[in-house]
Amino acid sequence: MAYEYQAVHALDGTIGAIAEQRTNHLSVHRMTAVAMVLAAPGQTAEAAGILVSNGEFEARFSGPGEWLVLSEVHAPETLAAELSVRLGDFAFVVDQSHGRVVLTLSGRDAARILANGIAVDLHADAFPIGRAANVLCSHLSVNLARTGNESFDLVVMRSFAEALVDDLKVMARSHDLSVDFATR
Amino acid sequence: MASLISCPHCGTRPKEEFLIRGDATPVRPAPMAAEEAWHDYAHLRANPRGRIREHWQHVAGCRRWLVVERDNFTHEVFGVTDAAKAGEGAR
Ligand SMILES: [Zn+2]
Numbered sequence: 001m002a003y004e005y006q007a008v009h010a011l012d013g014t015i016g017a018i019a020e021q022r023t024n025h026l027s028v029h030r031m032t033a034v035a036m037v038l039a040a041p042g043q044t045a046e047a048a049g050i051l052v053s054n055g056e057f058e059a060r061f062s063g064p065g066e067w068l069v070l071s072e073v074h075a076p077e078t079l080a081a082e083l084s085v086r087l088g089d090f091a092f093v094v095d096q097s098h099g100r101v102v103l104t105l106s107g108r109d110a111a112r113i114l115a116n117g118i119a120v121d122l123h124a125d126a127f128p129i130g131r132a133a134n135v136l137c138s139h140l141s142v143n144l145a146r147t148g149n150e151s152f153d154l155v156v157m158r159s160f161a162e163a164l165v166d167d168l169k170v171m172a173r174s175h176d177l178s179v180d181f182a183t184r
Numbered sequence: 185m186a187s188l189i190s191c192p193h194c195g196t197r198p199k200e201e202f203l204i205r206g207d208a209t210p211v212r213p214a215p216m217a218a219e220e221a222w223h224d225y226a227h228l229r230a231n232p233r234g235r236i237r238e239h240w241q242h243v244a245g246c247r248r249w250l251v252v253e254r255d256n257f258t259h260e261v262f263g264v265t266d267a268a269k270a271g272e273g274a275r
Contacts, residue, residue: 063246
């Protein structure tokens with residue numbers, strides 16, 4: 001028997017259709033390719049060397065010998081396979097494109113909004129551009145990365161995406177925030 | 185309670201990001217050790233005041249098991265080590 005499968009984003013029907021972007025904007029990416037890479041025992045340095053950002057993908061620190069790799073160039077269907085070929089026996093790769101949701105928070109108050117739920121020093125000296133870490137945001141564990149002076153990426157497990165957006169709206173209550181899908 | 189823990193992988197974090205398992209000092213007996221040794225290992229714990237070693241897991245961060253050495257009276261934290269490294273030292 002044949003089934004018709006339809007890709008539905010975890011946040012479909014909960015956000016979108018805004019009139020204009022406000023001072024601060026939370027942009028939800030529809031289809032960023034995401035893969036989890038775990039270095040084989042003793043091969044962390046080799047795997048890290050291969051994962052150096054090259055414009056095709058970006059590796060975000062998640063734990064020792066463990067990264068979330070994001071790509072806007074590769075399709076979700078091909079990123080994990082591409083990484084597996086490059087990494088060979090140095091690491092294990094698991095596709096997470098449909099398991100995680102990627103959000104970008106940008107705007108003048110981005111760091112202030114995040115500070116309402118994340119107990120990590122987000123001053124540019126302590127958390128510079130390019131830095132990434134798993135952090136607790138309210139009660140959810142998310143991968144946070146600084147992508148610019150006033151912009152951060154958050155990667156969260158799919159089933160927690162709606163709760164995270166709700167939390168971010170509360171955290172931004174005294175700041176001007178709009179939420180929508182990214183147009184790409 | 186020590187409220188800030190410096191994870192060797194993630195930096196200084198609030199205690200809410202961690203799960204505390206308990207005493208890190210008992211050493212697992214050999215598989216065929218006497219029943220008494222296993223009983224002590226599984227059930228007996230000292231309850232000291234002062235400097236202690238505990239297993240903490242950084243659940244909301246790197247998810248690694250850590251050994252935190254702290255004073256449960258003054259809240260001072262003396263050191264945080266990855267449990268794998270701490271285990272190597274003990275061997
Ligand atoms: Zn950690």
